[in-house]
Amino acid sequence: GxxxxxxxxxxxxxxxxxxxxxxxxxFVKLIYGDQNIPADKKLFQKLYENIKSAVYHKCELISCNKSDKLILYESDFKKIKSSFKKEELESPFVMFEDNPENLNYFIDHLTFNEFKIQSVDEEVMVSVLNSKVREFITLELLTREGSKRNLNSGEEIQYALELWRNNYLSQLLKNHYIDSAGVTDDEAYQYFIKSKNDSSLTTKLNIIELLTDSLSVIDNVLDKVYAGYDFRELAVQHTKREKVKNNNGEFGLFSVEEFPEIGTYASKLQVGEFGGPIKLEEGYSVFQLIQKEEVKDLFSDSFEAEKQIIKEKLFYEKFEKILKSKTKELAKKHNLVVNESLLQQIKTTEINVLVYRHFGFGGRILAAPFLNMFYEWFEEFQEEIDKTL
Known part of the structure; x- marks a missing residue:
């Protein structure tokens, strides 16, 4: 059966x-031979110490438990880099016989491939760093072998590399603006006072959500949903968000401001529709809208109790504003024109699917970079262009 x-x-x-x-x-043995490729012990030790203090610092900030998983992102590695002298960063770190790779390049590799630990524990950190060094050596050997065999010269490869390169650069540029979107306590307080006197309604949403680090899980779950399985059961089974797991797969009523990334997307759906996957800092999220209602937004009387939510809401609004205006600025600077008739010809589907590109030995990557929806700037850009005509 x-x-x-x-x-x-x-x-x-x-x-x-x-x-x-x-x-x-x-295959790796074939290109490796018997060569032993060590990492510089002193630099490894210092890198480990810096990663350790970054993990403890981050853990303190988000008041995590020692048993919690934790991921270091680009902003964390920026700080880690800044604790090394320039000559240390430029020193050989992985000792290939020809062209050793420096520490700076290795830290870039870590930044790129996110440093994830299963628990805040020193043994775990050392073992993850060790396996990252081994992974780096293997990938570097494969890359060098690929170049030797001239595999990087085809038109298709060049196109794919350019696609991913642009995507990574756009991520870096985005991250670059994060600091400009900081929110002071005073700004948050002003907003709190204003909201107390405001009687307007706010949209509250409830979703069934599945949060995971693995796109394969999302892929499988979406297949099952289209085959008639119950999304709620699948969400409870697979989500890594504890409060959702313990609440029968439901997020609980929330306003767009409380979880702007999910909220903005979910608020555009009809009840019953699916949204995502979208990429959040804590993983990939796919969800189904199950409730949408307009209610009076009641802040509690204590500013302290609401401060964090208000700050996140204002941060997100500022950040979106900066991204919009910078994108419009760049679009004007480079005389962006959208070919509407070509755009209309693109076939789209309502079905959420993930498409992969497969490599040798079971490797795979998304067929195209993963993008969250970001299009509102274009309407404003069009209006501004039309005004000048």
């Missing part, structure tokens, strides 16, 4: 993956 087929399929997958791993090991 159906179950037997499923079991056979999953056993086949396991065997296939093991074979891929074996072949990969053999």
């Amino acid at each position: 159906m179950d037997t087929n499923k079991k056979i399929k999953s056993v086949k997958e396991v065997i296939e993956n093991r074979k891929k791993q074996l072949l990969f090991g053999e």
Whole structure:
């Protein structure tokens, strides 16, 4: 029956993956030979110490438990980099026989591939850093072998590299504006006072949400939903957001301001519709809107109790504003024109799917970079252009 087929399929997958791993090991040995490629011990130790203090600092900020998972992002690695001298960053770190790679390049690799620990524990940190060094050596060897075989010269490869390069640069540029969107306590207080006297209604939403680090999980879940499985059950089973897991898959009523990234998207849906996946700092989120109502937004009397939510709301508004105006600025500077008729010809679907590009030995990557929706700036840009005509 159906179950037997499923079991056979999953056993086949396991065997296939093991074979891929074996072949990969053999191939790497082939290009590795017997060479021992060490990392500089002193720099490794200092990098570990700096990562450790960044983890403890971050953990303190978000008051996490020692058993919590934690991820270091680009902003964390910026601070880690700044604690090294220029000559340390330029020193050889991974000792390839020809062209050793410096520490700066290795830290960029960590920044790029996010540093994730399963618990805030020193042994875990050392082992993750060690495995990151091994991963870096393997990837670097493969990259060098690929260049040697001239695999990076095809038109398709160049196009794909350019696509991802632009995406990463846009992420970096975005992150660059984060600091300009800071919100002071005073700004938050002014907003709090103003809201107390405001009797307007606010939209409250409730969603069933699945949050995960793995796009494969989302892929599988969406397939199952289209095949008729209950999304709520799947969300409870797979989500890593504890409060949702313990609340029958539901987020609980929230306003757009409280969770702007999810809220902005969810508020545009009709009840019953799905949204996402979207990329949040804590992972990928896919959700179904189950409730939408207009209510009077009642802040409690204590500013302290509301301060964090208000600050996040104002930060998000500021950040969106900065992104919009910078994007419009760049669009004007480069005389952006959208080919409307070509745009209309693009076939779209209401079905949420993820498409992958597969590599040798079982590697895979998204077929195109992952983008959150960001289009409101274009209407304003059009209006401003029309005014000048």
